[in-house]
Amino acid sequence: MLSKQQLSLQTRNSFNINAICPTIYFPSSLTDLQLLTRVITTPFYILGEGSNTLFVEQQAPIIVKPNFLGISVVELAEHYQVTVGAAENWHALVSYCLERGINGLENLALIPGSVGAAPIQNIGAYGVEFADFCQQVEYFDMASASLHCLTAEQCQFAYRNSIFKTSLRNQAIITQVTLVFAKKWRANLSYNGLGHLPQTVTAKEVMQQVIHIRQKKLPDPAVIPNAGSFFKNPIVSSTEFSRIQQLHPTIPNYPQDDQQVKLAAGWLIEQAGLKGYRKKGVGVHEHQALVLVNYASENGADIVALAKYVQQQVLTKFDVLLYPEVRMITAQGEQNFVDLAVNDESK
Ligand SMILES: Cc1cc2nc3c(=O)[nH]c(=O)nc-3n(C[C@H](O)[C@H](O)[C@H](O)COP(=O)(O)OP(=O)(O)OC[C@H]3O[C@@H](n4cnc5c(N)ncnc54)[C@H](O)[C@@H]3O)c2cc1C
Structure with a gap:
């Protein structure tokens, strides 16, 4: 498994804090994950893209940075089922889906970070949240050294919350998520700033509007x-x-x-x-x-x-x-x- 020692995390957190971690591991297989349970004996932190993380000290703990990639789509009669590796970028996933006519994530465009972090706090914006599309989340449990799957209901999603912030906090390494999208799509324009769009609007137009508002309202971490x-x-x-x-x-x-x-x-x-x-x-x-x-x-x-x-x-x-x-x-x-x-x- 790829790993590095004494690495600066400055470019890996959106607050740009120059914390140094003793070791960073990049697991990309079940074998790698199982190895982690044997080599990690001190506190560690699972890092995605660091856009919801503040390194408080100059020293960081051991870092696990999951490196599970890939997107696969299954077309069913009335739905699309999309399974995505945790290390994929969230906004890239939104664009990927809309490019293929798989609508639903447009209100969640431009949220920084990785797909694997999305279930953790049940990311949300403009009246839509991750839970609305989640079918299941696959994770590796560091305590039992085994893979598990949770349905959306078992994830206990709530406002900026899930089981991954409570009983599974910092011990479940999310490897992939499966999302489901109805082919019949209706724009969700309930939120301020989208209400002026006509009901005939396309998902891509909603995404453009969301991107426009976000770029105007929020400072770019870069x-x-x-x-x-x-x-x-x-x-x-x-x-x-x-x-x-x-x-x-x-x-x-x-x-x-x-x-x-x-x-x-x-x-x-x-x-x-x-x-x-x-x-x-x-x-x-x-x-x-x-x-x-x-x-x-x-x-x-x-x-x-x-x-x-x-x-x-x-x-x-x-x-x-x-x-x-x-x-x-x-x-x-x-x-x-x-x-x-x-x-x-x-x-
Ligand atoms: C400019 C800006 C705008 C934002 N807007 C929104 C918004 O509109 N809505 C919103 O909900 N959030 C928003 N956020 C917060 C952030 O984008 C989300 O929380 C995002 O999901 C963080 O992803 P990350 O990969 O950067 O996570 P990180 O900061 O790396 O990690 C966040 C949490 O997820 C855990 N984690 C990461 N990957 C995994 C994994 N594979 N397995 C298990 N645990 C993991 C970490 O341990 C940590 O607890 C915004 C952030 C920025 C900088």
Whole structure:
């Protein structure tokens, strides 16, 4: 199996942090995966394209970077079934499908990252999420050293969540996913920015519009390093929401099925006066308050310090606690945000 020692991960994470990993492995077969269970004896991290990952320290743990490639399509009477290797690029998959008239992923165009990471937080955008098309996810379980498959239901998908962030967290190496698309397609134009498109629009036109909005709204990590939305949109009870709305009548809100209400984290951060805030080479993006950006820092801890500051300011103003969507990685593997200490120097 291909592996490298003492490798800089700077070009392998969208925050552009120069963390060094002792060893990086690129498994591409079941034999490779089984070998990993014997050679890895310390904490490790499974890395896709690093667009939802923050290396907090100069040292990274051992990295496993799955290298399973390939796309295969089966045409059924009313559906297409598409099986994709974890290392394929997500946006390339979206384009591949639309080029072949396999519609459905257009609203998820231009989300950075790998196919293998898509189920982890059930990626979503413009009213559509990965779970809508997932048939099954195949993964290698490091604990039992064997391959398993989960149906979409077994994946326990929810808003930015799945079983891969709970009971299978950091031990399931996703090797491939199988998606299913109905041949009968209807555009999903429910989201702001797509509503003006006619119902006769093609999937490719929806994709172009999504790409256009995203390029306008979001900073390109290749130009200003970032990991997209840093925090999840908080979900509060309806009682809690009424309390906040009384104090802040204009608060945007999205009622959920279960008597809960989703709030817009970006709006909360903006109202806390932090849009455009900068400190120590990092900051809150000047147009998108939900995006924390790395202008010039070498140090992942500066971004953690900023995130804690943002979290504190929003808590003080709204009594709502924001949780990061981004994964925090130290030399010891993944850490919970709440457990990360911020030294006074980087505050
Ligand atoms: C500009 C920008 C915009 C974004 N917009 C969106 C958006 O609209 N919607 C959205 O949902 N997300 C968005 N994101 C976040 C990011 O694109 C997704 O989370 C994406 O799925 C991350 O893919 P990755 O390969 O880079 O994952 P990484 O950052 O490498 O890893 C993320 C998580 O997946 C795990 N993982 C990766 N590969 C595997 C594998 N093969 N097996 C098991 N675990 C694995 C990692 O261990 C980690 O827990 C955005 C990010 C950026 C930078």
